[in-house]
Amino acid sequence: MSNRNSVLKEIHQIDDYMQRVTIMTSIHPCAKLLVTVCYLGILVSFPQYDLSGLLAMGIYLIVVYQLGDISIKKTAWGLKEIFLMLLLLGVANLFFDREVLAIWGGIEVTGGMLSFITLYLKGIFALLASYALIATTGIENICYALQVFRLPRIMITVILLIYRYLVMFLKEVERISLAYSMRAPGQKGIHRKAWGSLVGNMLIRSIDRSQTVYESMELRGFGGEFQLKKKENISSSRSFGYAFFASLFLLVFRIFPVFEWIGLLI
Amino acid sequence: MHMADALVVPIVAGTMYACSTLTAGYSINKIKLSEEARKIPVMGVMGAFVFAAQMINFTIPGTGSSGHLGGAVMLSAILGPYAAFITMIGVLMVQCLLFADGGLLALGCNIWNMAFYGCFISSFLIWKPIMGKGFSKKKIMIASILASIVSLQLGAFSVVLETTASRITELPFVAFVSIMQPIHLAIGLVEGLITALVLIFLYEARPELLWSGKEENTNKTKPGRLSFRKTIAVLVLLTVIIAGVISLFASAFPDGLEWSISKVAGGAELENEGGLHTLLAKLQEKTALFPDYAFRESDAALGTSFSGILGGVVVLLLCILIGRMIKWIRKRRVTPNE
Numbered sequence: 001m002s003n004r005n006s007v008l009k010e011i012h013q014i015d016d017y018m019q020r021v022t023i024m025t026s027i028h029p030c031a032k033l034l035v036t037v038c039y040l041g042i043l044v045s046f047p048q049y050d051l052s053g054l055l056a057m058g059i060y061l062i063v064v065y066q067l068g069d070i071s072i073k074k075t076a077w078g079l080k081e082i083f084l085m086l087l088l089l090g091v092a093n094l095f096f097d098r099e100v101l102a103i104w105g106g107i108e109v110t111g112g113m114l115s116f117i118t119l120y121l122k123g124i125f126a127l128l129a130s131y132a133l134i135a136t137t138g139i140e141n142i143c144y145a146l147q148v149f150r151l152p153r154i155m156i157t158v159i160l161l162i163y164r165y166l167v168m169f170l171k172e173v174e175r176i177s178l179a180y181s182m183r184a185p186g187q188k189g190i191h192r193k194a195w196g197s198l199v200g201n202m203l204i205r206s207i208d209r210s211q212t213v214y215e216s217m218e219l220r221g222f223g224g225e226f227q228l229k230k231k232e233n234i235s236s237s238r239s240f241g242y243a244f245f246a247s248l249f250l251l252v253f254r255i256f257p258v259f260e261w262i263g264l265l266i
Numbered sequence: 267m268h269m270a271d272a273l274v275v276p277i278v279a280g281t282m283y284a285c286s287t288l289t290a291g292y293s294i295n296k297i298k299l300s301e302e303a304r305k306i307p308v309m310g311v312m313g314a315f316v317f318a319a320q321m322i323n324f325t326i327p328g329t330g331s332s333g334h335l336g337g338a339v340m341l342s343a344i345l346g347p348y349a350a351f352i353t354m355i356g357v358l359m360v361q362c363l364l365f366a367d368g369g370l371l372a373l374g375c376n377i378w379n380m381a382f383y384g385c386f387i388s389s390f391l392i393w394k395p396i397m398g399k400g401f402s403k404k405k406i407m408i409a410s411i412l413a414s415i416v417s418l419q420l421g422a423f424s425v426v427l428e429t430t431a432s433r434i435t436e437l438p439f440v441a442f443v444s445i446m447q448p449i450h451l452a453i454g455l456v457e458g459l460i461t462a463l464v465l466i467f468l469y470e471a472r473p474e475l476l477w478s479g480k481e482e483n484t485n486k487t488k489p490g491r492l493s494f495r496k497t498i499a500v501l502v503l504l505t506v507i508i509a510g511v512i513s514l515f516a517s518a519f520p521d522g523l524e525w526s527i528s529k530v531a532g533g534a535e536l537e538n539e540g541g542l543h544t545l546l547a548k549l550q551e552k553t554a555l556f557p558d559y560a561f562r563e564s565d566a567a568l569g570t571s572f573s574g575i576l577g578g579v580v581v582l583l584l585c586i587l588i589g590r591m592i593k594w595i596r597k598r599r600v601t602p603n604e
Contacts, residue, residue: 142363
């Protein structure tokens with residue numbers, strides 16, 4: 001139940017972020033999508049021991065989260081469950097890569113330690129970057145950007161329909177689960193005797209509903225595709241500026257060891 | 267089984283994007299050529315249904331745990347493999363964008379691992395041959411369980427291959443496989459059983475909703491609105507831009523430890539005498555606070571590497587500080603003191 005609640009909470013949270021007027025919400029969705037994809041590509045291209053290079057990628061997130069007025073701490077905490085998989089995979093590095101690469105203040109730093117930290121940082125940064133994109137853009141605007149990049153319209157229509165019906169179905173699942181749990185107090189999950197009928201009934205209702213929805217949409221002139229429009233308060237200068245400076249930053253910090261130069265000065 | 271971005275390198279992500287894109291292009295063409303375009307709203311609603319239904323916990327008898335519905339196999343049994351594949355892409359995209367379940371860059375991998383096997387392998391190699399001339403409860407049960415197990419086993423094996431090819435984990439291949447496969451065998455069995463019972467219920471209530479495995483009404487003379495070649499060309503071009511150009515960064519430098527050490531100790535830029543490097547070296551001699559930190563083999567190397575991390579931490583802290591200041595100033599502007 002908590003999982004369903006957290007999903008609903010997350011959807012409402014993103015809607016709240018989208019209502020805000022910030023610098024990030026005034027940037028064209030295409031620019032944000034392109035920069036995010038470039039960021040992710042550059043992020044994962046860092047070698048597994050290049051910790052200082054990877055740290056530079058954190059600057060982008062700090063700036064974007066500030067410009068978008070999003071709490072980085074709250075977001076990272078919300079994504080904590082996903083870090084478990086990274087932990088499971090990364091922890092193996094500690095045991096299998098024991099080659100000592102450095103000694104920091106008397107502590108031997110192994111390759112496994114470095115690759116574990118970089119794997120974790122890559123995971124966290126990638127999740128935060130993707131979240132920043134959706135929180136400052138919204139699914140409809142992302143679909144608009146995908147449409148501009150010529151993604152097939154069938155796919156865009158399917159994504160939008162899933163998004164629109166998701167909340168409704170989640171609430172329905174919540175109601176069904178609540179009704180079941182009230183009739184079977186203390187029972188964890190759904191008993192095997194009800195597996196087929198419980199979901200099957202919901203499935204049949206959903207299919208019937210989709211037919212009704214389709215007929216209603218056709219009556220209102222739906223031709224198989226949603227007509228998406230660009231958001232009104234988009235600033236072209238900000239969009240170009242964001243795309244230019246973000247790309248420049250990513251290239252400079254990927255090619256040159258800027259942090260090492262700064263570290264040398266310290 | 268959702269893969270995060272951190273688990274793949276650009277070249278692996280790009281390759282899997284290309285594979286998934288080609289399959290998606292083929293599926294879209296199939297849907298457009300047939301009368302299945304009318305299925306689009308059903309696909310959207312079914313996608314949302316699968317997403318929500320996967321959040322119902324089913325008690326596994328004799329254990330303290332619970333299982334979930336298998337999405338791809340169930341969608342294929344109702345919508346057919348092509349429409350199910352597109353629907354699964356939609357579900358995975360929403361999961362990735364809204365809930366950070368799987369990364370944006372690893373989406374190609376996730377589509378392949380969770381949608382391709384569940385839709386195509388299970389439909390054409392398991393569901394269709396087993397159903398043969400008609401449905402029966404027994405056939406549905408066998409096909410659903412087998413399809414779930416096979417698709418999850420293949421998906422889990424692909425995760426291992428993609429992660430190993432990306433050289434993300436030091437876990438040996440055999441150890442990784444022997445962890446992943448048995449876990450997903452158990453999950454596949456439970457998912458298959460739940461899916462089978464739902465499909466049997468559907469067969470008893472509304473058998474016409476199940477996919478029979480027969481080819482749909484294909485009208486090859488009717489051209490699709492969007493050219494198949496055009497779609498493929500655009501998608502492949504996008505994939506090349508995303509994966510190829512970005513992966514140049516990865517291939518332009520040697521990988522791993524060699525790259526890291528050569529960059530900090532023996533790289534061309536750092537070896538150059540004069541200019542900024544000399545200036546920084548002189549400054550370092552005067553200002554270095556951590557002279558004791560050093561690589562075992564080379565005194566200079568770790569000092570530089572540690573400096574990099576130190577520099578990074580200092581800059582990040584500065585950024586956070588500046589950010590907080592901006593926020594504070596913004597708040598003061600919004601609510602000025604009386």
